[in-house]
Amino acid sequence: MNKYNPQEIEIKWQKIWEESGMYKSEENPDKPKFYCLDMFPYPSGSGLHVGHWRGYVLSDVVARYQLLNGKNILHPMGWDAFGLPAENAAIKNQSHPSIYTKEAINNIRRQIKQIGTMIDWSREINTSDPSYYKWTQWIFLQLYKNGLAYRKKAPVNWCPSCQTVLANEQVVSGECERCGSQVINKDLTQWFFKITDFADDLLEDLDGLDWPERTKALQRNWIGKSEGVIFREKVKDLNISFEVYDSVPQTFIAQTFAVIAPDHPLLKKLVEGTEHEKPVMDFVEKINKKKLQNKFDVDKDLEGIFTGRYVDNPFGTGDLPIWVASYVLSDYGTGIVNCSAHDERDFNFAKKYDIPLNTAMLPKDSIRAEKVEKLEIYYGRDPEGILQLPEELKGMKWIAAKEKSIDYIEKKELGYRSTQYKIRDWLISRQRYWGAPIPIVYCDKCGEMPVLEDQLPIELPDDVEFKPHGKSPLKESKKFLYTKCPSCGGQATRETDTMDTFVCSSWYYLRYADPTNANSFADKDKVNYWLPVDFYFGGIEHAVLHLLYARFISKALTKLGIIDYDDKGEPFKRLFNIGMIYLHGAKMSKSKGNVVSPDELIEKYGTDALRGYEMFIGPADLDSEWQVQGISGVYRFLEKVWNIYNSELIDSADVDPLVEKTIKTVTLEIESVHPNTAISHLMELFNHLSKNNNLSKQNAERIAILLSPFFPHLSEELWQILGKDKSVFAETWPAFNEEILSEEKIKLPIQINGKVRDIIEINSDMSEEEILNLAKSTEKIKSAISESRVIKTVYIPLKIVNIVIE
RNA sequence: GCCGGGGUGGUGGAACGGUAGACACGAAGGACUUAAAAUCCUUUGAGGUUAACCCCUCAUGCGGGUUCGAUUCCCGCUCCCGGCACCA
Numbered sequence: 061m062n063k064y065n066p067q068e069i070e071i072k073w074q075k076i077w078e079e080s081g082m083y084k085s086e087e088n089p090d091k092p093k094f095y096c097l098d099m100f101p102y103p104s105g106s107g108l109h110v111g112h113w114r115g116y117v118l119s120d121v122v123a124r125y126q127l128l129n130g131k132n133i134l135h136p137m138g139w140d141a142f143g144l145p146a147e148n149a150a151i152k153n154q155s156h157p158s159i160y161t162k163e164a165i166n167n168i169r170r171q172i173k174q175i176g177t178m179i180d181w182s183r184e185i186n187t188s189d190p191s192y193y194k195w196t197q198w199i200f201l202q203l204y205k206n207g208l209a210y211r212k213k214a215p216v217n218w219c220p221s222c223q224t225v226l227a228n229e230q231v232v233s234g235e236c237e238r239c240g241s242q243v244i245n246k247d248l249t250q251w252f253f254k255i256t257d258f259a260d261d262l263l264e265d266l267d268g269l270d271w272p273e274r275t276k277a278l279q280r281n282w283i284g285k286s287e288g289v290i291f292r293e294k295v296k297d298l299n300i301s302f303e304v305y306d307s308v309p310q311t312f313i314a315q316t317f318a319v320i321a322p323d324h325p326l327l328k329k330l331v332e333g334t335e336h337e338k339p340v341m342d343f344v345e346k347i348n349k350k351k352l353q354n355k356f357d358v359d360k361d362l363e364g365i366f367t368g369r370y371v372d373n374p375f376g377t378g379d380l381p382i383w384v385a386s387y388v389l390s391d392y393g394t395g396i397v398n399c400s401a402h403d404e405r406d407f408n409f410a411k412k413y414d415i416p417l418n419t420a421m422l423p424k425d426s427i428r429a430e431k432v433e434k435l436e437i438y439y440g441r442d443p444e445g446i447l448q449l450p451e452e453l454k455g456m457k458w459i460a461a462k463e464k465s466i467d468y469i470e471k472k473e474l475g476y477r478s479t480q481y482k483i484r485d486w487l488i489s490r491q492r493y494w495g496a497p498i499p500i501v502y503c504d505k506c507g508e509m510p511v512l513e514d515q516l517p518i519e520l521p522d523d524v525e526f527k528p529h530g531k532s533p534l535k536e537s538k539k540f541l542y543t544k545c546p547s548c549g550g551q552a553t554r555e556t557d558t559m560d561t562f563v564c565s566s567w568y569y570l571r572y573a574d575p576t577n578a579n580s581f582a583d584k585d586k587v588n589y590w591l592p593v594d595f596y597f598g599g600i601e602h603a604v605l606h607l608l609y610a611r612f613i614s615k616a617l618t619k620l621g622i623i624d625y626d627d628k629g630e631p632f633k634r635l636f637n638i639g640m641i642y643l644h645g646a647k648m649s650k651s652k653g654n655v656v657s658p659d660e661l662i663e664k665y666g667t668d669a670l671r672g673y674e675m676f677i678g679p680a681d682l683d684s685e686w687q688v689q690g691i692s693g694v695y696r697f698l699e700k701v702w703n704i705y706n707s708e709l710i711d712s713a714d715v716d717p718l719v720e721k722t723i724k725t726v727t728l729e730i731e732s733v734h735p736n737t738a739i740s741h742l743m744e745l746f747n748h749l750s751k752n753n754n755l756s757k758q759n760a761e762r763i764a765i766l767l768s769p770f771f772p773h774l775s776e777e778l779w780q781i782l783g784k785d786k787s788v789f790a791e792t793w794p795a796f797n798e799e800i801l802s803e804e805k806i807k808l809p810i811q812i813n814g815k816v817r818d819i820i821e822i823n824s825d826m827s828e829e830e831i832l833n834l835a836k837s838t839e840k841i842k843s844a845i846s847e848s849r850v851i852k853t854v855y856i857p858l859k860i861v862n863i864v865i866e
Numbered sequence: 867g868c869c870g871g872g873g874u875g876g877u878g879g880a881a882c883g884g885u886a887g888a889c890a891c892g893a894a895g896g897a898c899u900u901a902a903a904a905u906c907c908u909u910u911g912a913g914g915u916u917a918a919c920c921c922c923u924c925a926u927g928c929g930g931g932u933u934c935g936a937u938u939c940c941c942g943c944u945c946c947c948g949g950c951a952c953c954a
Contacts, residue, residue, distance in 0.1 A: 281949070305953095358952040362952085399954080480953075677879090690878070741889080742889095744888075816884095816885045852934065864935090
């Protein structure tokens, strides 16, 4: 008999697939489409490890399954090729980022091709290619012309090692997402995208998406919507008024002081020319310095100073002293806060500086209530707390009183309802070389001017030293820097910052619909045919980065009428977050030296075995530990499959209930993305078939198709062994025979007091009485109940019998 | 602190509220072999009981509850992982 030789089979079929062009996608209005997308890889020089593989295998299983179910598939691949690591690697190797990137792509493309996916390589894209970033720049211009891209001076995150600014989303616990350096704050003029305009849509529309809850929760958390009121207040003895945001307006009546952020623009006016000016400004300088260096610790550095000013009796309960407080943020709400005893920081601050406090809410427990009234303990945010003031709200539970409080405040004309968000506009400028240049020109006469669309792309020059030194490398290129003003034709200079790579990846899923279009970013009809993405696969790490940006760009382009495939502009209907693969308890990474490369495993076991093990290792959405020996179990399974198909198949119309059952469960398991149990059920089936030696020719065909999404090469070969001359992927997914399943004998457990004591075999057409009589008549059950009185008998049809005895 | 996700054999893990540990790895024993590898067969949660088969008890992080029946649902803890964290 032939031995299973996966390497030979796999190379053979990969060649046949490529030559036949069978995975090329074309629009076909008569067929339902299925857009199956992987988050495209960043082409790193270290190549793929088995953790990267997992997602590509899973998406391929789903795509092939959908293909067999009659869908027109779009399953593309490309390269997120701009970005810092390519530049850093190029500096280290004294190479050029474009050369480094090209080499890395060639290697990773080779690796991905080894997986044997049904990717349509004719649609490959590369974000660092001028034919691609031309349209990244074009999208920038559309946003710019519609007020969604703007430049402003603002305190921004600066990574001293990467020598560039970063978006908030790219700072992880105060550190650079890429290199891990401590990020500092700087005041710089930078380009932003107005993602905050879409904050509410980005939040609301999450509800309609078939995404993992945890990913939605991360986005909700990041957007950080808060509802409350804004109070209008006047400064005593000065002609200055300001507003104060309060998300807990229930206890507003107890507010006894106000705090202002150290970097608030109004602060100087409050103290100007008074005895407080010097100490206040000294304090401000001290705090701001700490904050700029990111050395500020909220709890340790709870500090403040009195400004000498008061809010003029805002609630009729007296004037509120205004303090500068270290913990107040100038860029959230209005940067000024009213304080009461019912906020922990306010409480601690007041205690520290002996500022009088009031209470407006008490706990139910009277002993605690007394302590709260005496201001001995902090008390707030207790859902059971009872409001004491004002009279009109007295007795209400705190949590339920929010709406009533807002109504009350609006009626009394103290303030108005307001919504605030934590999300900030997306900072997209980068002072680095390897990115898409921002298509803006500065003219002495005309000012900031967008580049004319017919001049795109603005290509990256190659006459620069791209090593980072704090200024944009593009400034050095004379041929890049100097240009003519698009409006007056006079001397002008170009913007020398490049765009965040996340801009490039925020629209690539649109480009796949029409990847070679030179006249537009993508043909509208093609976009409307393929989009939205039906199933998107990628890691959780992009929950508030790529996924948020991509949703924003799609929504913005929809609002501008540039695309209209979905009225909400949601690009990804269904999302699946692949779990990571760990080795020795740690995430695989080259720096930790715990990387398992697919290359040697393919050499030893073949691609299909590795595909199978990647799917079998554990639930696809959870992290899993790589077991060095694990793959051998899948390899043995494939050998078993191979041996059965290469032995004499029986020519019989006999049915096999397990075949029907396996088709049913595997179908459900692919639909619900449980590839690990799907594989285990296939293993079970083949254990059964090899033991009973009863695989019929008819079933062999259906089972070959059933195996094919997971093991495409082997299945093609089995298909050929069965005498077929077409591809197995030209077939239809097998149906199962429910009738055969229902005719099967059922094993019914008999419990006594909830513990299984025996198992009987029944037919599904037996009556309840027959079954119960049978259950009580077995030796084991008879002896178990003989001494006792039966209180009750529970029968769940075809599931279980439970006899309750004394 | 807040928001997610998790805790089941030696290991990865399985189980619409219904036989806990499927499937696989590893281990042990046996067959084949001069031998090893490969392959095949058997055993494999802990404890008790038995000459043996049987059988029994305990066991899904901890403590309660609901239920004829709970890994699954509810309440209260605890530990681990991830995210956010001065957001008023």
